[in-house]
Amino acid sequence: MSQSSATGLPPVAASNRLTASAAMTAFVLGIDVGGTKTAAVLFDEADRPVGRAQVVTPRRGLTDAVIDAAREALAQVPVGAGRLVGVGIAAPGQIDVAGGRIRQAVNLEEGELPIAGMVQTALGVPCFVEHDARAAAAWLFESPPxxxxxxxxxxxxxxxxxxxxxxxxxxxxxxxxxxxxxxxxxxxxxxxxxxxxxxxxxxxxxxxxxxxxxxxxxxxxxxxxxxxxxxxxxxxxxxxxxxxxxxxxxxxxxxxxxxxxxxxxxxxxxxxxxxxxxxxxxxxxxxxxxxxxxxxxxxxxxxxxxxxxxxxxxxxxxxxVPGDTDPVAHGAAVIARAGIARMRPRMGP
Ligand SMILES: [Zn+2]
Missing domain, CATH: 3.30.420.40 (ATPase, nucleotide binding domain)
Structure with a gap:
């Protein structure tokens, strides 16, 4: 996917960046923000779901709900099994990909929500946002059923x-x-x-x-x-x-x-x-x-x-696409991996 980098977001501590360590699983979180429910799914490097939490999408306080669901999904893998390297959030509405904001979501909070920066600060890893259906389409294109x-x-x-x-x-x-x-x-x-x-x-x-x-x-x-x-x-x-x-x-x-x-x-x-x-x-x-x-x-x-x-x-x-396959959460994980790949320093000339 060709996207601009996540400029305008808080810097990410170097210690949280994906390293070359092969021993540890690099988990990504895919967050599916729906008009009714919000799900956080933790995926391993083979795109297998290894943790899942779901909350009712609140009318106000969406960011806190996302962070709570993310922490609950993370708590489902044993300590030391790997580490979180990035988060993708897939939400409805007009998504400001570069600024990490949700705008114009008819079925969500009013106004503009700088959700990526807030989640990035709370979880200490890079966070990327994309439109929910677009994220799911990206996943289905990469991994069709x-x-x-x-x-x-x-x-x-x-x-x-x-x-x-x-x-x-x-x-x-x-x-x-x-x-x-x-x-x-x-x-x-x-x-x-x-x-x-x-x-x-x-x-x-x-x-x-x-x-x-x-x-x-x-x-x-x-x-x-x-x-x-x-x-x-x-x-x-x-x-x-x-x-x-x-x-x-x-x-x-x-x-x-x-x-x-x-x-x-x-x-x-x-x-x-x-x-x-x-x-x-x-x-x-x-x-x-x-x-x-x-x-x-x-x-x-x-x-x-x-x-x-x-x-x-x-x-x-x-x-x-059956709901239990979590297409939007998978799509959010695709967005997270693509965002992380863009952050890596380019090798050679
Ligand atoms: Zn309408």
Whole structure:
């Protein structure tokens, strides 16, 4: 990845820099800051998770929550097993990579958060930040789940949870865009007359197809007195897909509508960037087939009507990335390793 170095951050003590010592494992921490949960995963040099901690993402005090989760994950490896050499933080919103700041995160704290510098000071190792979906896309490009995907150079990761965004890799390079907001497809218009969105606009993809939107649709159906098994328990996005899978027509119609919105977003991404693969991950994906089938059904319908779509958006273009593979935390670790590599003194002329 080509990025500028982490200028503007506090200096890192030389003793904490990665050394040539082969005996000690060099751990990196990958932090996945989500709209709902924040996970810290400790990875060894072979990218295997060896420690994991998770906290609820607080409305205020995100930095302290990240540091607490990081320390808890670190405490899970025996003292002397190795040492931490760097931290990567993957978060939603506009990320100031060079300054280590999170900005413009609709689902996080208001304002600007200089998180990398604060975590770097607390943990004593270099810390790097990147957009969550972009970090996950970087990891999926480097370590795709299917071996056939290694030949692919144009891929995206579509993150669907509390919010929706995409990380796009073109010719093997993650695309950041002039303002660092490339891939914020959650705020592309899906329905101009739709519900208001956290960004201030109306009818964004996120406002009609992210987890909270699905939940809201389910609740609205219950409140309107529609006959649905959703009335039997707490209405969550997962409950909507579970009811849809069980044959509940009200839930199924919500799932179908959400699937059509996501399918159109996938079509737009693939057509605009000539993608070979769109990986879909995030909290909503946990609902499995009940979530994916309506998307595939809509894409299939489009293929049946259009030879252009049959060729440009072929069957199999979507792959689900299960949540338990921690794609964003893995991506954050990729960012940390890349950042550390850039800090090393160059050898020779
Ligand atoms: Zn929006």
């Amino acid at each position: 299917d071996k056939d995907d290694y030949r692919m150079t144009h891929i995206a990761y579509l993150s669907m949870g509390t919010g929706i965004s995409a990380g796009i890799v073109l010719d093997g390079v993650p695309v950041r865009g002039a303002a660092g907001l490339a891939g914020e497809i959650g705020h592309v218009s899906a329905d101009p007359n739709g519900p208001s969105c956290g960004c201030g606009l109306r009818g964004c993809l996120e406002a009609v197809a992210a987890g909270p939107a699905i939940e809201r649709r389910g609740r609205a159906a219950v409140e309107a007195g529609q006959t649905t098994m959703l009335a039997d328990g707490p209405v969550t996005a997962e409950a909507v897909f579970r009811a849809a899978a069980a044959g509940d027509p009200v839930a199924a119609s919500i799932a179908t509508e959400v699937g059509a919105h996501v399918a159109r977003a996938v079509r737009a991404l693939v057509l605009m960037f000539g993608l070979e693969r769109v990986y879909i991950g995030g909290g909503v994906v946990a609902s499995g087939d009940a979530f994916i089938e309506p998307i595939e059904r809509e894409l299939e319908r489009e293929r049946a009507s259009s030879s252009l779509i049959r060729h440009a958006v072929p069957a199999g273009v979507i792959r689900v």
